Amino acid sequence: MDLGEFRNLIATVRGEIGKAVQGQDAIIDLVLISIFAGGHCLVEGPPGTAKTLLARSVSAAMALDYRRIQFTPDLMPGDVLGVNLFNFQTNQFHLTKGPVFTDILLADEINRAPPKTQSALLQAMNERMVTLDGTDYSLGSNFFVLATQNPIEQQGTYPLPEAQLDRFLFKLVVDFPDRDTEIAILSRHASQALKSDARNAGIRPLVTGAALAAGRALIDAIHLDETILTYIVDLVRATRSDPDILYGASTRAADALASAVRVRAAFEGRDYGLPDDVQVLLVPALRHRIILSPSAEIDGRTPDEVLRNIKNRVDAPR
Numbered sequence: 001m002d003l004g005e006f007r008n009l010i011a012t013v014r015g016e017i018g019k020a021v022q023g024q025d026a027i028i029d030l031v032l033i034s035i036f037a038g039g040h041c042l043v044e045g046p047p048g049t050a051k052t053l054l055a056r057s058v059s060a061a062m063a064l065d066y067r068r069i070q071f072t073p074d075l076m077p078g079d080v081l082g083v084n085l086f087n088f089q090t091n092q093f094h095l096t097k098g099p100v101f102t103d104i105l106l107a108d109e110i111n112r113a114p115p116k117t118q119s120a121l122l123q124a125m126n127e128r129m130v131t132l133d134g135t136d137y138s139l140g141s142n143f144f145v146l147a148t149q150n151p152i153e154q155q156g157t158y159p160l161p162e163a164q165l166d167r168f169l170f171k172l173v174v175d176f177p178d179r180d181t182e183i184a185i186l187s188r189h190a191s192q193a194l195k196s197d198a199r200n201a202g203i204r205p206l207v208t209g210a211a212l213a214a215g216r217a218l219i220d221a222i223h224l225d226e227t228i229l230t231y232i233v234d235l236v237r238a239t240r241s242d243p244d245i246l247y248g249a250s251t252r253a254a255d256a257l258a259s260a261v262r263v264r265a266a267f268e269g270r271d272y273g274l275p276d277d278v279q280v281l282l283v284p285a286l287r288h289r290i291i292l293s294p295s296a297e298i299d300g301r302t303p304d305e306v307l308r309n310i311k312n313r314v315d316a317p318r
Contacts, residue, residue, distance in 0.1 A: 023181035039169025171288035
């Protein structure tokens with residue numbers, strides 16, 4: 001596979017996912033970038049904006065294992081990771097694997113589970129393995145978490161700690177589609193049978209494990225010029241001295257942004273990154289990695305607004 005073939009593959013995958021998820025092209029792109037970059041995605045938005053449908057559609061377009069966990073207040077770490085159960089017939093412990101043992105994991109409404117359950121994913125997301133009773137179990141290089149959360153309902157929720165937020169490559173904010181898109185969605189559904197399966201049917205599984213590995217091999221060869229790396233570092237360092245930000249982004253954030261830039265370049269059929277790549281990915285890569293100062297929150301500023309101000313202030317390489 002060369003860069004041209006890879007670009008065509010990604011364009012086809014976008015179209016397949018777009019059969020079910022309409023009006024969210026930028027979100028689809030960022031999810032695919034995260035998968036090929038070996039990252040994870042946190043998707044936030046009000047109910048009914050196709051967050052879960054997005055995860056199902058992405059999994060349908062990839063010939064990979066997929067499992068879903070509905071996070072609830074009574075969910076325990078063992079329900080996520082699995083447990084060793086004693087078999088009285090063999091007098092031995094037997095591992096019953098939890099839903100985390102998959103390729104694509106949908107962590108639905110992750111902020112509804114208590115911190116001890118949320119933290120069960122920390123090692124899995126960072127190291128792609130879990131440790132149960134002192135034994136390490138690999139999850140494979142394709143392990144990808146797409147977590148959703150609802151920003152409207154705050155009663156009975158547990159905000160994700162900063163350490164866990166930093167495990168996500170992107171935080172994606174899904175909003176309501178525009179009027180024409182909503183009409184198109186209803187028109188398409190009105191011509192289908194009244195069952196949920198019909199709404200994401202017909203998506204072909206195009207990205208196999210082999211295609212994913214071949215794409216990542218291409219991405220590994222993408223070159224980032226020293227000026228691009230310097231630009232990324234300058235942007236991240238600017239978050240640490242901005243008066244509107246109490247805590248800025250980490251070096252891990254800069255490294256994650258650089259990885260995403262390489263993937264976007266490959267998606268565009270280029271073997272080099274551009275400042276435009278950095279600027280497009282800056283906000284989704286950093287919006288969950290900064291903490292605003294109290295004065296900025298009182299003034300009603302948002303992380304997106306503050307990051308855009310930094311982007312406008314830091315000179316891009318020419």
